[in-house]
Amino acid sequence: MSTADKNLSVFSIDDLPNISNKKFALVVAEWNSEITEKLYEGAYQTLIAYGASPDLLVRGNVPGSFELSVAAHWFAQRADIDAVIALGVVIQGETKHNDYINHAVAQGITNASIANNKPIIFGVLTPNTMEQAVDRAGGVHGNKGDEAAMTAIKMVGLKDKVLA
Ligand code: RBF
Numbered sequence: 001m002s003t004a005d006k007n008l009s010v011f012s013i014d015d016l017p018n019i020s021n022k023k024f025a026l027v028v029a030e031w032n033s034e035i036t037e038k039l040y041e042g043a044y045q046t047l048i049a050y051g052a053s054p055d056l057l058v059r060g061n062v063p064g065s066f067e068l069s070v071a072a073h074w075f076a077q078r079a080d081i082d083a084v085i086a087l088g089v090v091i092q093g094e095t096k097h098n099d100y101i102n103h104a105v106a107q108g109i110t111n112a113s114i115a116n117n118k119p120i121i122f123g124v125l126t127p128n129t130m131e132q133a134v135d136r137a138g139g140v141h142g143n144k145g146d147e148a149a150m151t152a153i154k155m156v157g158l159k160d161k162v163l164a
Contacts, residue, residue, distance in 0.1 A: 011150045016050060017157030022082040023056040024152060025075035029088035031064040035130075038137035039087040039123060042145030050153055065090050065124055066101050069108025076116035083119040083152040087145060089137075092128045102126050119155035123148030 062071045065088030072084045090098045113120035127133045135141045
């Protein structure tokens, strides 16, 4: 199958943890909200499909992806939150703005994740075009929100195993 047709959201579902008592925070950027809402919907539905309790899913909105890091950090600081999923879409423009945002968010999320000792998932699309974003938010390449949720589930399970 060529990359152009491939649903990239393929993951193994062997040996997933019980997440019925796990609390997840989903942080969603409002920029490009027509896409980020689809990422959110995918992430939310995947968490539910794999056993999360709806009342243990919390959501926070931020204006743009640049704000994802600090908001994710705030949620991760809370003792009751097990993992955070950060969702955004930064589309390449005429300037290098996207590069600065993308690098800042990737680094910020990494730092916040390590500082709080909790999974914070980088669910940020960095496409060149809106079409590429659409393809990855419930389009031909699947939904990266689903993938972000599955990554959160797996990391929560791995953490429990490693630190048990
Ligand atoms: N935020 C996004 O989430 N996606 C974008 O594509 C995006 N593009 C931006 C382009 C420019 C020129 C500017 C100034 C901001 C952009 N932002 C974008 C918003 C950014 O993440 C942040 O909210 C603002 O820079 C305020 O800190």
